[in-house]
Amino acid sequence: MIKVGIVGANGYTGGELIRLLHKHPEVTIHALASRSQAGRQGWELFPALHGTALGAEPLLNLADPRLYECDLVFLAVPHGVAAKLAPDFLAAGVKVIDLGADFRFKDPALYEAWYKVAHPAPELLAEAVYGLPEINRPAIRGARLVGNPGCYPTGILLGVAPLLVHDLLAAPLIIADGKSGVSGAGRSPRPDLHFAEVTGDFRAYGLPYHRHIPEVEAYAEQLGKKEVKVSFTPHLVPIPRGLFITLHLAGKTGATTAGLTRVFQDFYAEEPMVAVLPESALPHTKAVLGSNRCHLSVRVDERTGQIIVLSALDNLVKGAAGQAIQNMNLLFELPETTGLTALGIWP
Amino acid sequence: MIKVGIVGANGYTGGELIRLLHKHPEVTIHALASRSQAGRQGWELFPALHGTALGAEPLLNLADPRLYECDLVFLAVPHGVAAKLAPDFLAAGVKVIDLGADFRFKDPALYEAWYKVAHPAPELLAEAVYGLPEINRPAIRGARLVGNPGCYPTGILLGVAPLLVHDLLAAPLIIADGKSGVSGAGRSPRPDLHFAEVTGDFRAYGLPYHRHIPEVEAYAEQLGKKEVKVSFTPHLVPIPRGLFITLHLAGKTGATTAGLTRVFQDFYAEEPMVAVLPESALPHTKAVLGSNRCHLSVRVDERTGQIIVLSALDNLVKGAAGQAIQNMNLLFELPETTGLTALGIWP
Amino acid sequence: MIKVGIVGANGYTGGELIRLLHKHPEVTIHALASRSQAGRQGWELFPALHGTALGAEPLLNLADPRLYECDLVFLAVPHGVAAKLAPDFLAAGVKVIDLGADFRFKDPALYEAWYKVAHPAPELLAEAVYGLPEINRPAIRGARLVGNPGCYPTGILLGVAPLLVHDLLAAPLIIADGKSGVSGAGRSPRPDLHFAEVTGDFRAYGLPYHRHIPEVEAYAEQLGKKEVKVSFTPHLVPIPRGLFITLHLAGKTGATTAGLTRVFQDFYAEEPMVAVLPESALPHTKAVLGSNRCHLSVRVDERTGQIIVLSALDNLVKGAAGQAIQNMNLLFELPETTGLTALGIWP
C-alpha cells in the first residue's frame, strides 16, 4: 500500500482527494494536514465523512512528522506555498504532486510575470514534470515532482491537442471561451460566491488576462511545435462542479465535422480518460460529474471555416484531484486508471 | 387605454407579456388566447395570477371575436403560425407585433432556407419592420406590423453595433458564444429540459447552424454596410431566465479597453434600455433579471488583438416580451420606457 | 411625495426596499445609508442599478443630515442597532419602520430572554406597533413607530390566524415546519452559505429554539385569546428567495378540507395581499417571487384529524420590504397596495 498525505485537506481539492483515495485499492491515507484548520475533525469539514474512521480524526498541522512518513504528498495549497514545502518533502524521500501552479512552468520568469511573486524554488523547475498524462506520460513515469495542470488548461489542451499535433489550424490563435463551476473558485467565502448571488446568475470574470493563459501557451507550443497565442475568457456557471471549454479556431480549407471527429477519435483511441463522442452527441458537464473523464466533440462550421471544439470535465476530478491520482498511479507504476473508473453521477 | 390581445398566452413569452402589461399604465389586457389551452383559467398556467381578476378568466380560443376588438395583438406562437394569423388582424385594423421569426426577414428565401417552410405571407415582408429600437427606431414608429427580434440576435446586435457602425473590426467575422437560460427553450416538457437533467449541468446545443444566424447577419450587414459572417455556438445555462453573449472579434491595431468603452458609452448615451458598464464592472444576467435592460462591457486583449464584448439581458424581457412592449410604445407614440422601468431583482 | 431614507441600504432587505420604492408613485428615495458600505456607489452593491441615477450615488453614513430630512426611515439593521437609532429619528419628527426585531415585542423581558441583550429603548415599546396589517391594521394607521414582523412569523401567523380566531384547533400547539430561501440568512458571506455548499443541498438549522418563536406565540395568543405554544423547525432551501411554512395542527372532529378552505376564504376575502387558493391548487414559493402576496392552502387529513396549512411568500417582500411598504402606506394614509401590485415572476 502506498502511504499518502494531503496538505490542504480542508479545501475542495483536498476533500476530493480524500473522496477518491478513500476508494483507491492501493493507497492508505496516512496524514491529512491543514494550515488553517488543524485540529478540526474530518467530518466538520466534509460531512460525508460522518460515521467513518477518517471523519473522526483531527487534521494535522504542517509540522506533523506523519507527513514525512508518507511515500507521496499531494499539495493542495495556494501558489507560492507549495514551492516552499516541496524541497523538504523531496529531501525526506517523499514524492510530491502539487495541485497548484508552482511546478507547471519550466521558466521561472514566466511564472513570476503572471503570478507576481518570485518563485520560491526555481532550482526544482528543471526536474518538475507537467502532469497531463495524455500529452506527457513518459516523463511522468519516472518523476518524483509533478506539477498537476490547471483545470482550464486540462480542458483546453485536451481539446486542441489533435489539431496542433496534426497542424490543422489556419491561424496561430486559440480562442477559449471557458465556463467553470463554482468550486473552481475555492472554498473561502466571498460576497460574490454567496449562494443567493450566484444562483440564477451567469457572468464572466477575470478577463482578459487569466493566469492559465501562459500554461496553455507553453504546452500548446510544445504540441504544435510553433508559436500560438491564447485569448481566454472565463465565466462562472451556477453549478458546484464542472468545467466546459468552447474553443473557436480557424480551420484549414476542407475541414469537416466527420473528418475531424475521426482525427480526434484516432488521437484518443487508447486513452482511457478521454472519450470523443459520436457525432450525434455533445458533451455535458454533468455526464462527467464525479468522474475522471473528459468528453470531447468537434464541429466544423462550413459557412465560416471555424472549428468549434467542446470539452467537458469535472474541475475537481480530471481538472484536479483525479488527474493527480492518475499521475500518482504513473509514479508508482500502477495501472493508470486504478481507483478512477467510477462513472459520472446522473442525474 | 390601448386594448391589447395576446395569442399564445399560455407559454413563457405570453406569460411575461401578461406580467409586464398588467402593470402598464396605458394598456388594458383585453383578450388572452391560446391554441392548446383555451378554456383553462389564467392561474392554472401562471400561479402568480392567483387572487387576481385576470387569473380567474379562461383563455379564449383563436376564433374569439374579442381578439379582433383589440388595438394591437402580440403573437407569441411558433414560426409559421404567426404569418397565417397576421393578415386577418391587419385587415381588421389590429396592429401586430410578432414575437417569432415570421416577420424578421425582408427576404422570404432566407427565411425558407433556414426555417425549412414556405413563408405563409411573403407579401407582408416589405411592410414588416424589424423591432430592435436601438438600431431601427424611426421605422418602428410608423409601423403596423413588427417582427420582434430573437433573444440571441438582440444580445449580439447590441454588442456589436458600435463596432460595426464605427468600422472597428479587422475581419468580417463575428464569433458569438451564446449562453441562454432554460425558458428560451420554451415551456413544452422535454426529457432534456427535465429539472433533474438540467440542474448542475452545462452544455452546448444546436451548433453550428442555429436559426438566429441569418437574422444577425442581415442586420449586422446593414449596420456595417458590408458583408459579415457569424459563427454562433449556443449553450444552455441552468438558470430559468437570462441570456449572456460573449463576442470574440478581431480588433484593429491600437484598440484599447478604455477607448472602446468610451465608444460604447457614446454610442448608447441616449439609450434608456442599454447600460454600458464602468470599466470596473462586468455584466451579470441576474442584474437584469425581470428588467428590460441590456448590460454591456467591452475588453481588449492586447496580447492577441482580440476584442471581447459581453452582453447580458433577460431573454423573456429585452429578449422578447419587454422589447415587444417597447415597440408597442413606439407604435402608439408613448414614451418608449412606459411600463418598462422596473429594476432587476437581486438576489 | 413622501421622502424616505433607508438605513442598511447595502443588505438584501435594503436592496429590496430600493427596488420596490424605486417604482412607488408617492415616494422619493431621499437618503440611502449604510454603516459598513458608506461611500460605495449603489451599483457596486446592486448591479441592477447600473445606468440609473440612484446607482451612481454613494451611500451615506449614518450621521448624514439627509436622513433627518426624511418623512420616514426604514431601518434594515441588526437587532440592537435599530433601537439605538430610533429615538433620534422620532425626536426629529421622522417616522420609523424597523425591519428587525427591536420593536416587535411589548415585553422587553421576552426580547431579552431570546435575543440575549438588554433592550436599548424599552420606553418605546409601549408605543411601537406590530406591523402585520392583516391582523393589526387599525393600530398601524396612527403609528409613528412600527416593528415589521419577521418573515417566518408572517407566514405562520397568516396561516394560523383563521383557525385561532374561530377556535378550530383541538390542542394549543402549533407545529411549524419552515423552509426559507437563502437571502433570509443575510448577505454576509459565510462558509455554509457558499454557493457550492448550498446548491443541491437541503438541511435544517437553528432548531429547536429559533428567535421567531416568541414573536409567533405572542401574537397567536392575541388572536386566539388563549395560550398556545409553537414548535418551530426551520430549514434552508437552495433558492435565493421564498419562504414556505407547513403547519401541522390538531383539528377538531368533523373538520374537512372544503369546510376549512371556506373559512380561510371568508377570513381573507377583503385582504388584497393574501390569496386562499382553490382546492385544486397548492402554493409555490415561486408564484410569489418578487410580489407582496401570501398564498395559502389548507387540507384536512381525515385519517388522523390533522390540519395541514401551507403558506408561501417571498421572504424579502411580504416577509420584509414589501410588508414594510404596506405599513408605510398605512402610516401615510395611501391606498394600502400602492406600489405593491406587481405579479410574481414566472418562470
Add this chain to the structure above:
Amino acid sequence: MIKVGIVGANGYTGGELIRLLHKHPEVTIHALASRSQAGRQGWELFPALHGTALGAEPLLNLADPRLYECDLVFLAVPHGVAAKLAPDFLAAGVKVIDLGADFRFKDPALYEAWYKVAHPAPELLAEAVYGLPEINRPAIRGARLVGNPGCYPTGILLGVAPLLVHDLLAAPLIIADGKSGVSGAGRSPRPDLHFAEVTGDFRAYGLPYHRHIPEVEAYAEQLGKKEVKVSFTPHLVPIPRGLFITLHLAGKTGATTAGLTRVFQDFYAEEPMVAVLPESALPHTKAVLGSNRCHLSVRVDERTGQIIVLSALDNLVKGAAGQAIQNMNLLFELPETTGLTALGIWP
C-alpha cells in the same frame, strides 16, 4: 460473479443501479432491458456511459432470453408491472428484487386500497420480504423475492425505529414532513418538472394521502407492536437527488436531546449504513449525495415536549438502488456493504 439483469434500465433508478453495479466487485451486468427504450444504446440514455463497453450496447426488450440467464433481476418498473413479471423470473430460478410497490405489503387489500388496482400476483406476497435491512435483515438473508422499500418510508422508518422499539412516544401519531429531490418523481417529462418551473421553487404536493403512508404504518406497527398513524406531507425540493424527513413527534416527559441521541447511537451502533450525528451537527442531503448512507439527528424541544428527528439520504441510493444492492448482498451472502462504501460527493 453474480449475473444480474435490470428491467427498466432507462429510468433514474435503473441508471443508478448501472452506476453502482458497474463498480461492484462481485457482479457482472448481464442484461439491461427496457419496455420503452429497447434498442437504444446505453450512452443515449446515460451520457456518463460514453466511452464504456456498457454504453455501446443496445437495451434489450423484456422478452430477451438473456434476462432469464441472470442470477438476479432488479425490477425498476411501475407498480402493477413488476408483479406481472416476477412469477416467470422466479419460475426460471432467477431471484427478484422489485424496486416498486408490488411486494411491499403482506395484505393485498391494503395494496389495492391505496394503489387502486388488483394485485397481479397476491400468491407471492406471503413469500416476499420487505427489504429494509436495518429492521428486517434475518428475513432478507434467505429470500428469493424482495420488495425494496419506498424512499420516504426508508427515511421515516429509520428515523422513528429507535423511538418505537423503545416505546418513547407519548402519542401514536407520526407527523412526517418530507422533502424530496426531483429524481424521486421519475424521468418522464412533465410540465411541472420542467427545469424553468422547479428551479427557484419550493412546493408541497400529493397531500394528505400519499401512497407511502400505509407502508410506513405497517412496518411502524411491527416495530412498536401497537397501532400508529402517519400524517405525511411531501414537498418538492429543487435538487436532483436527496431526501430529507423531519419527524414531529410527541415525546414522553423527561426526554432530552442528549438522552435520545444516545438511544439512537446505541440502536444503530452496528449499522454500517446509518450514522447518528454528534449533537453539534445536523444532517444535509448533500452529505449523502451518491452514497448509501442515512444520516440522523434527534432533538427535543423541552418547551413543548416535541421530539424532532431529522433524516437525510439519497433517494436513488439508500432510497432505491443502493438499498436494493444491499439486499442483493444479503441474498447472496456477500458482506453487506460490498460495492456500497463510496462517500458522498462534496461539494
